[in-house]
Amino acid sequence: MESIDWKSLGFGYSKTDYNVRSWFRNGAWGELEVSDSEMLNIHMAATSLHYGQEAFEGLKAFRGKDGKIRVFRMIENAKRMRHSARGIMMAEVPDSLFTEAVKKAVLLNERFVPPYESGASLYIRPLLIGTGAQIGVKPADEYLFMIFVMPVGPYFKEGFKPTDLVIYREYDRAAPLGTGTFKVGGNYAASLVSGHKAHENGFSAVLYLDAKEKKYLDECGPANFFGIKQNKYVTPKSTSILPSITNMSLRQLAKDMGMEVEERPIPAEELAEFDEIGACGTAAVISPIKRVFDADLNKEYIYGNEPGKISVKLYEKLRGIQYGTEEDIHGWTDIIE
Numbered sequence: 001m002e003s004i005d006w007k008s009l010g011f012g013y014s015k016t017d018y019n020v021r022s023w024f025r026n027g028a029w030g031e032l033e034v035s036d037s038e039m040l041n042i043h044m045a046a047t048s049l050h051y052g053q054e055a056f057e058g059l060k061a062f063r064g065k066d067g068k069i070r071v072f073r074m075i076e077n078a079k080r081m082r083h084s085a086r087g088i089m090m091a092e093v094p095d096s097l098f099t100e101a102v103k104k105a106v107l108l109n110e111r112f113v114p115p116y117e118s119g120a121s122l123y124i125r126p127l128l129i130g131t132g133a134q135i136g137v138k139p140a141d142e143y144l145f146m147i148f149v150m151p152v153g154p155y156f157k158e159g160f161k162p163t164d165l166v167i168y169r170e171y172d173r174a175a176p177l178g179t180g181t182f183k184v185g186g187n188y189a190a191s192l193v194s195g196h197k198a199h200e201n202g203f204s205a206v207l208y209l210d211a212k213e214k215k216y217l218d219e220c221g222p223a224n225f226f227g228i229k230q231n232k233y234v235t236p237k238s239t240s241i242l243p244s245i246t247n248m249s250l251r252q253l254a255k256d257m258g259m260e261v262e263e264r265p266i267p268a269e270e271l272a273e274f275d276e277i278g279a280c281g282t283a284a285v286i287s288p289i290k291r292v293f294d295a296d297l298n299k300e301y302i303y304g305n306e307p308g309k310i311s312v313k314l315y316e317k318l319r320g321i322q323y324g325t326e327e328d329i330h331g332w333t334d335i336i337e
């Protein structure tokens, strides 16, 4: 067996030993199957290929200081995948099948779970796609649910480093009453052009405004937004953002730390009032932001080159729970054995 250089891992695809799969046919989910193939053999008229019947999830497993493998809040990912499935009329994966599949995929690939000291983790990618053939626009009658995994490096290789965001009003990620709350590929397709432009111009991501009024903050491409103002954790309330499990966890940790939590529409100009802001999601937990550039108004909001105190505190607490060095008082982790 080849050895893995945990230090050189980034966030990219790499092959592991096995993936797990279950097919929905004739109205029922089949037994979980184990595969060592990276390929899918599906019908050319599958609805996932033509009409976007596709949803995914992302979560991680961590090797703790105690050597145990912990998965973070997988039941929340299971629920969210059912929410996405309902949103685009796909068969829902029962929570029990979802959690069994996560456990199996992790255990079968245990040798790819990075050691504690590396700061790396095992990324888990559940996928649900319409596989039934359909040429008229309607939901498929067959689906594939699968999970594959891969080791990924720590998001912050050179330390917890703030980056820049940009606001472009000529792009939307999701419509106000569209698919923004579902974790579906279509939202990502819609964000590729603007994301590419942001990267070309030196920004880490686009900070989207609400599509209807272009007045309120929505989220940052693949991550939610939060701001810290005195003793308050403030995060957008919107019908077009993805309910981030990291954000949900940070709201709880902020409350535990005695902070007030507000979920409400945040006008873009309020960016001037925050002491710290960040993007949050599974990949980085918190990605601190040092500057937001509003490209249309040629206006900038500056937060300093070092991550804010509260962001660091929240980040360390959450990472500690994931790696088993902080007490998991809310029961967020499952030990996989």
Ligand SMILES: *Cc1c(COP(=O)(O)O)cnc(C)c1O
Pocket (backbone or CB within 6 Å): 058, 183, 219, 221, 222, 223, 224, 242, 243, 244, 245, 246, 247, 280, 281, 282, 283
């Ligand atoms: C997955 C995702 C997030 C982050 O959610 P987590 O559950 O915290 O990983 C944020 N925004 C979008 C659009 C996403 O797809």
